[in-house]
Amino acid sequence: MFVPTYQGLSAKDFFRSAGLPSQWFPFNAPHALRFYRARNAIYYLFKALCASRPNLTVLVPDYYSGNEVLAMRAAGARLQYCPVGRHMQLDPNDVERLCARDEPDVLYVIHYLGWPQPMNALVELCARRGMLLFEDCALALLSELDGKPLGSFGDWAVFCLYKTLPVPNGAVLVQNTAKLESLERLRLRHVGPASVLGRTAELFVQRARSRADRLGAALCAVKRGLGRAAGALEVHRTPVGDMGFDVTAVDLAMSRLSERVIGRLDFAEIRRRRVANFRRLSQGLRGRASQVLPDPVEGICPLFFPVFVEDKAAAATALRQRGVDALEFWNDGVEADGLEMSPAASFLRAHVLELPIHQDLTPEHVDYVARQVSTLNLRMAA
Ligand SMILES: Cc1ncc(COP(=O)(O)O)c(C=O)c1O
Numbered sequence: 001m002f003v004p005t006y007q008g009l010s011a012k013d014f015f016r017s018a019g020l021p022s023q024w025f026p027f028n029a030p031h032a033l034r035f036y037r038a039r040n041a042i043y044y045l046f047k048a049l050c051a052s053r054p055n056l057t058v059l060v061p062d063y064y065s066g067n068e069v070l071a072m073r074a075a076g077a078r079l080q081y082c083p084v085g086r087h088m089q090l091d092p093n094d095v096e097r098l099c100a101r102d103e104p105d106v107l108y109v110i111h112y113l114g115w116p117q118p119m120n121a122l123v124e125l126c127a128r129r130g131m132l133l134f135e136d137c138a139l140a141l142l143s144e145l146d147g148k149p150l151g152s153f154g155d156w157a158v159f160c161l162y163k164t165l166p167v168p169n170g171a172v173l174v175q176n177t178a179k180l181e182s183l184e185r186l187r188l189r190h191v192g193p194a195s196v197l198g199r200t201a202e203l204f205v206q207r208a209r210s211r212a213d214r215l216g217a218a219l220c221a222v223k224r225g226l227g228r229a230a231g232a233l234e235v236h237r238t239p240v241g242d243m244g245f246d247v248t249a250v251d252l253a254m255s256r257l258s259e260r261v262i263g264r265l266d267f268a269e270i271r272r273r274r275v276a277n278f279r280r281l282s283q284g285l286r287g288r289a290s291q292v293l294p295d296p297v298e299g300i301c302p303l304f305f306p307v308f309v310e311d312k313a314a315a316a317t318a319l320r321q322r323g324v325d326a327l328e329f330w331n332d333g334v335e336a337d338g339l340e341m342s343p344a345a346s347f348l349r350a351h352v353l354e355l356p357i358h359q360d361l362t363p364e365h366v367d368y369v370a371r372q373v374s375t376l377n378l379r380m381a382a
Helices: 038-052 067-075 092-102 119-129 193-211 213-232 256-262 267-285 312-321 343-351 363-375
Strands: 032-035 057-061 078-082 106-110 132-137 156-160 171-175 304-308 352-356
Touching (some): 038 132, 092 119, 312 352, 352 363
Parallel strands (some): 057 106
16 A cells, blocks of 8 residues: 555546635635745745845744745844744743843744644734734644634735645745735746646656555656656756755746646545544554644644654654655754754654645555554654
């Protein structure tokens, strides 16, 4: 069996009649701009903020992907770090203490894997201190807190679409309160067809492989061959899901193909399936894995099922050998000395492994993942 990390595409996703995604946040937001990747949106927003406030200082959680930090730095922002606890939550008291010490202009909040940060306290804190609030929802599309969508609490929010949806690229920047005109005036260019079609082919192959391993593996080999041929012919592709920040590729728009697929997706069903797969895996692993986050309450759309494991690289390799494409999450920071990290952030980087629970997985896939994790005895001693 093969269990891919991410959801794939099926022909249905192209030809289903268009649904009503515009009822869902952020697609229904009055001021939403589309980009190729989330880091590009972050770059443009912080560049605009830096233009109006020289020495803009941003308080950023010390557990981060790296792409958002690189984008803000490239935009000219000064960063200060705030500790995140072992269960991926900010403590508003820590935030308050650091705000009193450093007087940042912006609080940057990351909603990890769909679970909300303590937004009521953080919104109140920012309002009281006259700070701007940014929500990074790259990992939290379709998630809510008390019936209100994540990304609608702050002044701005960014979403990465291709992490949750079967699209080759795409991100949304929402302007909730202050609308920056320079962002509205941006003229983005379309990426070349090799980038869109190459990634789209990968999404088809992933899905075929998760349904029929042998056929999918053969398709995968064909796809790799085509990729190598394209490389040899120097066909340029702008990747998604990589690490780094390239200022020469920052002005790229989301592709029309992503737009078409998004218009045909059933978001309620995607969230329902992710929640059902998460709960099934949680049941299947009961006591045999070290679950990082609690089972999702109403409104949460989980991205992965994170577990603590002793040796992340060894566990990921063993699972991959058994067909489970587990993801090593955020191994490294981007600060040269790593001194920004609290002990909890270092612990998360060393021990969090992500198990797939996306909408394409059937109960058989989920039970298979539970069996492999149990057999490998990956539970981490407390
Ligand atoms: C928390 C967070 N923010 C921002 C980004 C940037 O997303 P993208 O890969 O779409 O640029 C990522 C992923 O890289 C992320 O994990």
